[in-house]
Amino acid sequence: MMNEQTIPPVHQPPDPKNWVAMYADYLFAYTITRIQDEEQARDLVQETFLAGLQGLQKYAGKSSERTWLTGILKNKIIDVYRKKSSGLKTQEINTADGEVLDFFNGTDGHWKQEHRPQNFGLNDFDPLANKELNQVLQRCMRKLPALWLSVFTMKHMDDEETDVVCAELRISSANFWVIIHRAKLNLRACLQKNWM
Template sequence: MQNETEKEYTIKKPHSDPLRWVEKYGDYLYGFAMSRIRNEDVAKDLVQDTFLAGLQRLDGFEGNSKEKTWLTAILKNKIADFYRKRSVSDLKEISATNEVQFFFDAESGHWTEKDYPRAFGLEVDNPLMVKELGSILNECLAKLPGLWFSVFSMKHIDDLESELICTELKLSAANFWVIMHRTKLNLRACLQKNWN
């Protein structure tokens, strides 16, 4: 039996109730996965895998973060694994030379007249216009290949460092920058085409 001094220093494990995870965090994790995967079935599978991994690692959860944060970190790793597996075939097709030749003049290196960036004419004080542009941007993002969307969202939505993204997705720095370049060119072209 412990004496009073020993009881003071006994560290209690944080209480975690896996039976309530789906109820408490299911919608949040599904929304998180959908914002990065854009495929309902895959997002659902990844959330289920997250809950399963959480159950398997429950003894390792020390309570240094909130349960929701811990589960989100597991989901982020599941998403990275998903794109890592898909990136091998996607990387074989990456080459920026066509885009450079298509959008830029070969002699001067400047934008071609047809592809020169135009002003969007966005009135930032007009919430309807901002909402419409956001809707069009989401449609353009949905058209991106999965790996491109993942790299773009990790960089510009999750605000991760380029080196970390390369490590997570097993990309070389050159592949990362080619993907970012192609993504930005595609988004710009899509926005200019669809924004009146």
């Protein structure tokens, strides 16, 4: 009986000449949902391709080209979040333009009757309704202060751990929870106003 050894897969070297055709649309879509600025999203995708070219020797083939490029892009997006949020932390944590009303009773912490969450009517799958809801959500997200948007996006779109979000954006855990709470309240109020 022959002793079979597992042969490691031979990884294909990156093929930069095909990156634009193969990955530009995907990377742009990934970026625009997180940055919400088309020009900046395009710039970040171009910067990602440039960084990929400059770091070709670092590509070990442990992931697909697309995953590798997305990782580079993700770091660039986090840099944008940091720049947008620096210097605004204390102000944005405590206040925001058009901050939502106080939704809760001060005595028991429950919803005030007039502000109770309403059913969005999305019980049945309706692609058109979901597309419209997504458009309204994107508009509502654009209204969030930069730091709030960064925290919300990293936590709920990128599924980052709380510790990672706090470290990357240089905020405390207490500030994180205040921001997430207020961002959700603002988004909820905006959705109820514009979707219902």
